[in-house]
Amino acid sequence: xxxxxxxxxxxxxxxxxxxxxxxxxxxxxxxxxxxxxxxxxxxxxxxxxxxxxxxxxxxxxxxxxxxxxxxxxxxxxxxxxxxxxxxxxxxxxxxxxxxxxxxxxxxxxxxxxxxxxxxxxxxxxxxxxxxxxxxxxxxxxxxxxxxxxxxxxxxxxxxxxxxxxxxxxxxxxxxxxxxxxxxxxxxxxxxxxxxxxxxxxxxxxxxxxxxxxxxxxxxxxxxxxxxxxxxxxxxxxxxxxxxxxxxxxxxxxxxxxxxx
Amino acid sequence: xxxxxxxxxxxxxxxxxxxxxxxxxxxxxxxxxxxxxxxxxxxxxxxxxxxxxxxxxxxxxxxxxxxxxxxxxxxxxxxxxxxxxxxxxxxxxxxxxxxxxxxxxxxxxxxxxxxxxxxxxxxxxxxxxxxxxxxxxxxxxxxxxxxxxxxxxxxxxxxxxxxxxxxxxxxxxxxxxxxxxxxxxxxxxxxxxxxxxxxxxxxxxxxxxxxxxxxxxxxxxxxxxxxxxxxxxxxxxxxxxxxxxxxxxxxxxxxxxxxxxx
Numbered sequence: 001x002x003x004x005x006x007x008x009x010x011x012x013x014x015x016x017x018x019x020x021x022x023x024x025x026x027x028x029x030x031x032x033x034x035x036x037x038x039x040x041x042x043x044x045x046x047x048x049x050x051x052x053x054x055x056x057x058x059x060x061x062x063x064x065x066x067x068x069x070x071x072x073x074x075x076x077x078x079x080x081x082x083x084x085x086x087x088x089x090x091x092x093x094x095x096x097x098x099x100x101x102x103x104x105x106x107x108x109x110x111x112x113x114x115x116x117x118x119x120x121x122x123x124x125x126x127x128x129x130x131x132x133x134x135x136x137x138x139x140x141x142x143x144x145x146x147x148x149x150x151x152x153x154x155x156x157x158x159x160x161x162x163x164x165x166x167x168x169x170x171x172x173x174x175x176x177x178x179x180x181x182x183x184x185x186x187x188x189x190x191x192x193x194x195x196x197x198x199x200x201x202x203x204x205x206x207x208x209x210x211x212x213x214x215x216x217x218x219x220x221x222x223x224x225x226x227x228x229x230x231x232x233x234x235x236x237x238x239x240x241x242x243x244x245x246x247x248x249x250x251x252x253x254x255x256x257x258x259x260x
Numbered sequence: 261x262x263x264x265x266x267x268x269x270x271x272x273x274x275x276x277x278x279x280x281x282x283x284x285x286x287x288x289x290x291x292x293x294x295x296x297x298x299x300x301x302x303x304x305x306x307x308x309x310x311x312x313x314x315x316x317x318x319x320x321x322x323x324x325x326x327x328x329x330x331x332x333x334x335x336x337x338x339x340x341x342x343x344x345x346x347x348x349x350x351x352x353x354x355x356x357x358x359x360x361x362x363x364x365x366x367x368x369x370x371x372x373x374x375x376x377x378x379x380x381x382x383x384x385x386x387x388x389x390x391x392x393x394x395x396x397x398x399x400x401x402x403x404x405x406x407x408x409x410x411x412x413x414x415x416x417x418x419x420x421x422x423x424x425x426x427x428x429x430x431x432x433x434x435x436x437x438x439x440x441x442x443x444x445x446x447x448x449x450x451x452x453x454x455x456x457x458x459x460x461x462x463x464x465x466x467x468x469x470x471x472x473x474x475x476x477x478x479x480x481x482x483x484x485x486x487x488x489x490x491x492x493x494x495x496x497x498x499x500x501x502x503x504x505x506x507x508x509x510x511x512x513x514x515x516x517x518x519x520x521x522x
Contacts, residue, residue: 045361122359129319130357133350134371134419135343 025218032137032144042145050111050146051153055160057110058103062161065102066168069093073169074177086179087188090169095197097249099162104208104245107150107157108238112216115146116237119220120230128221143221147213154209155202162201200256207252208245215241269328270295270427270459271316276325278311285311286322287483293461293476298453300470301463303480304504309463310354312480313429316461317351318342330426347375350420352430356412358404358419364391365400368419375423390418394448410441417448421458428452430462434469442466446473467508479504 073089119142122128128138166188173179192198216237223233269292276289285308293299301309314320315327318334327335334345358367369387372378378386391397394414404412413433420428430449434442446469452458464470470477471490479486479493481500486493493501 125355125360126353126357127359129314130351130353130359132319132339132342133317133346134374134423135346136370136374137339137343 021222022214022218025221026214028139029144029147029214029217032140033148035140039141039145042141043149046145046149047153050107050115050149051156054107054110054153054157058106058157058161059164061102061106062099062164063168063171065098065161066090066094066165066170067172068168069098069165070169070172071177074173074179083173083179084183085187085191086169086173087184087186088191090173091166091188091192092197094162094165094169095192095201097253099165100158100201100204100208101245101249103154103158103161103205104212105242106161107154107209108212108216108241108245111150112212112241113234113238115150115213115216116220116223117230117234119143119146119217120223120225120233123221123223124225124227124230126225139221143217147210147217150213150216151206151209154212155205158201158205196256200252204249204252207248211244211248212241215244268295269293270330271461272326272328273312273315274326274328276315276322276327278308278315278320278322284483286325289325289480289483289485291478291485291487293459293478295459296453296457297475298449298460298462298473299476299478300474301461301478301480302465302467302470302504304465307480308483309465309480310431313351313431313461313463316427317349317429318345347423348426350423350425350428352413352416352420352428352433354432354435356404356416358412358416360404362403363400364396364402364404364407364415367404368400368415368422371419371423386422390422391415394418395444410437410444413437413441413445414448417445417452421452421456424456425458427459427461430460430464432463432465434464434466442469449473465508467505468512 069090070086073086074083077083077085077089119128122138122142128142131138131141170181170184174181174184219233219237219240223229271293273289273291276286278284278286289308289312301312303309311320315322316329318337322335325335326333329345330348332345334342337345358364359370362370365384365387368390369383372383372386376383387400388397391400394417396411396414396418399407399411399415404415407415417428417430417433428449433445433449437445449460449462450473453460462470462473471494474490477488477490477493479501486496486498486501488496494505496502
């Protein structure tokens with residue numbers, strides 16, 4: 001009868017212990033980032049792998065999401081004679097919520113999983129041990145540039161997602177359904193507030209970037225060093241980072257509303 | 261049988277105990293590795309050969325006991341202090357452990373790039389010298405994925421010695437290689453020992469190579485070590501050692517017979 005309670009207790013202890021280990025790991029990544037020499041070459045390579053190679057999927061997805069929002073928004077608004085508000089509806093949905101969240105989920109699937117798999121695979125093939133034996137800290141050379149790259153590219157990809165989505169909304173609402181282009185942009189401009197909406201979107205995407213970078217590198221670095229471990233690290237990165245993004249999004253939104 | 265401890269041990273393990281869960285790997289392990297000599301660590305799969313090498317390199321900590329490298333106790337050192345000790349050690353990992361994302365030349369030059377403070381052209385010249393020394397002068401621009409298993413081992417050996425270590429640890433350098441590559445790697449290791457006076461500790465279950473190259477053998481059995489020269493171990497009369505060597509001779513004969521009929 002006590003088994004479920006005991007199991008819940010053990011689960012809670014394991015969760016807290018895991019969070020503690022992750023916090024220690026985050027501390028070692030932060031210290032590595034501050035320690036010379038700066039790994040600029042590695043950082044640029046990681047920005048290319050994480051950011052540049054995600055441009056197509058983020059841009060394409062943004063355009064598709066914007067087009068759907070444009071179509072759905074227009075069909076709903078036209079019932080109330082409020083179709084001139086399409087720019088505001090599309091813009092606010094994207095900038096405040098959909099942009100950072102969907103970008104976070106897309107980048108987790110494309111780049112976060114690859115990041116975890118690469119580190120776990122280096123662990124399984126003893127490349128990280130090889131670095132230690134050469135007196136090179138693998139967190140400094142391999143992990144920290146990856147985590148920092150994720151943190152830096154997430155807001156830029158978020159901006160790309162929003163811009164292409166606004167383009168998608170414009171293409172459907174204006175070019176396809178005949179809404180006036182000036183009305184679309186006037187509605188967008190008058191409803192979006194920089195401090196509340198754009199800055200909030202940027203802060204969310206920075207938080208998501210830090211979160212995905214940390215989860216992906218931690219899961220890769222602590223993987224079981226074999227093929228099954230690489231696979232498990234990849235899967236758990238996508239699951240944990242995706243769910244965490246959704247939960248964190250709620251808290252940031254709630255806090256933003258309380259302390260704007 | 262325990263032969264007399266080497267008079268000038270470069271690496272020593274004393275009263276080492278290590279368990280992974282319920283599995284006891286070492287129980288009061290005592291062994292020493294003489295300076296400037298080739299010692300081959302032997303034993304069946306799971307005997308703890310690779311684990312002992314990892315403990316000497318500070319990658320694994322024993323539950324108890326002492327590991328001394330060049331007179332320095334390493335078991336209590338922090339990771340940053342181990343980096344200093346590891347400057348004396350080069351390690352050849354079983355799969356090479358070359359970084360996939362770097363070219364062969366970048367892999368070999370990485371320790372110099374990180375620690376030596378040399379200009380790029382001096383590093384390039386040193387890398388080329390090391391590639392020449394392992395008989396692979398033209399592969400600097402290739403990626404590790406473009407090399408064969410034997411070539412990867414030789415490049416990994418070039419990287420292990422590029423900072424002129426005193427001690428080189430080799431984890432199963434012959435496993436999975438054809439006889440020609442086994443002899444190549446073996447000759448390279450012997451040459452390193454003879455020309456540079458390096459202390460080589462080689463974990464291997466390749467009995468023939470071990471008897472050809474070893475000055476000293478450490479045979480790991482049930483968590484403890486039996487040590488001596490190859491001749492001493494062969495004449496030891498220890499049934500467990502004899503059984504291991506006999507099984508190897510039988511396997512060798514079977515392989516030769518199978519190759520003869522193929």
